[in-house]
Amino acid sequence: KLPFADQDIFNIVFLALIMILGFVIFKDRFNGLLTDKGREMLFPQAILQGNVLYKDILCIYFPLAFQLNAVGYKIFGIHLNTLLFAELFNSFLICSFIYLISKEFTERNISLLFAVTFGIAATFNGTLYNILLPYSSSLMYGMTAFMAGVYCLVKYVKSENKNFLSLAYFSGGIALACKSEYMLFFFLLVFTSFILKPCSVKENLKNLVIYTIMPAISFGILFMQGLTFAEFMSALDFMHKFFTTDA
Numbered sequence: 001k002l003p004f005a006d007q008d009i010f011n012i013v014f015l016a017l018i019m020i021l022g023f024v025i026f027k028d029r030f031n032g033l034l035t036d037k038g039r040e041m042l043f044p045q046a047i048l049q050g051n052v053l054y055k056d057i058l059c060i061y062f063p064l065a066f067q068l069n070a071v072g073y074k075i076f077g078i079h080l081n082t083l084l085f086a087e088l089f090n091s092f093l094i095c096s097f098i099y100l101i102s103k104e105f106t107e108r109n110i111s112l113l114f115a116v117t118f119g120i121a122a123t124f125n126g127t128l129y130n131i132l133l134p135y136s137s138s139l140m141y142g143m144t145a146f147m148a149g150v151y152c153l154v155k156y157v158k159s160e161n162k163n164f165l166s167l168a169y170f171s172g173g174i175a176l177a178c179k180s181e182y183m184l185f186f187f188l189l190v191f192t193s194f195i196l197k198p199c200s201v202k203e204n205l206k207n208l209v210i211y212t213i214m215p216a217i218s219f220g221i222l223f224m225q226g227l228t229f230a231e232f233m234s235a236l237d238f239m240h241k242f243f244t245t246d247a
Helices: 004-026 038-048 064-076 080-103 108-123 137-159 162-178 180-196 201-224 229-244
Strands: none
Touching: 004 080, 004 108, 038 064, 038 080, 064 080, 064 137, 064 162, 064 201, 080 108, 080 137, 137 162, 137 180, 162 180, 162 201, 180 201, 201 229
16 A cells, blocks of 8 residues: 555546547547537637637637647647647646545545546547547636635635645636636635635735636736737627527
8 A cells, every 4th residue: 555645646647548548549520520519629720820819709608728829839830739639738627626636534545436437528528528529628728727626715714825725726726717607616715715714805815806806807917918908898798699699
């Protein structure tokens, strides 16, 4: 029997192997890759060509994931594999955080079972629900940041180490910069740091600022590229109409 730390490393490596196996088996075997999935491939390329989200590109999600993929295109080339490997990395991190979070509440073998079950169900298929498929990078990057934030928040509640709380707020901000729905996590952060395990006013103000760092950088880049406030408000109005329509 391995020591606890070594056991965790072994389990996480095992999860990585499951992700890689699913990737190898189902790579290039996804259904309808060009149907409703071209956004993920084309938006980062358009950004590199000088187009601006919400100004030149009709977009219903927040910008950070597209910006990260544009950086990936810049470094590794404009190729579907760039997105696939990004999704593989996100998938591995999500499964790892499922293991680490559940490990805080139950024994390691059960935690590993949770993570393995999710990993197999989420990767060993050729449908839209395979999280290796670059269908919504905004969801995936946001989910990775959200899971990291949940893990840090759990560690804060159990240890009262305020560094974990700051990391949770920072991760929550990353998730929000990817997709607006992750704003819901903000209310959990506030409930925890203001009511459940309250901090000083100074600490809470600091963490609120930390939460805004990545959204400010991500959206700030767009305004530096020429996006106007009126164009941004118009984009937000379109998002609202899009997500509330009966269709």
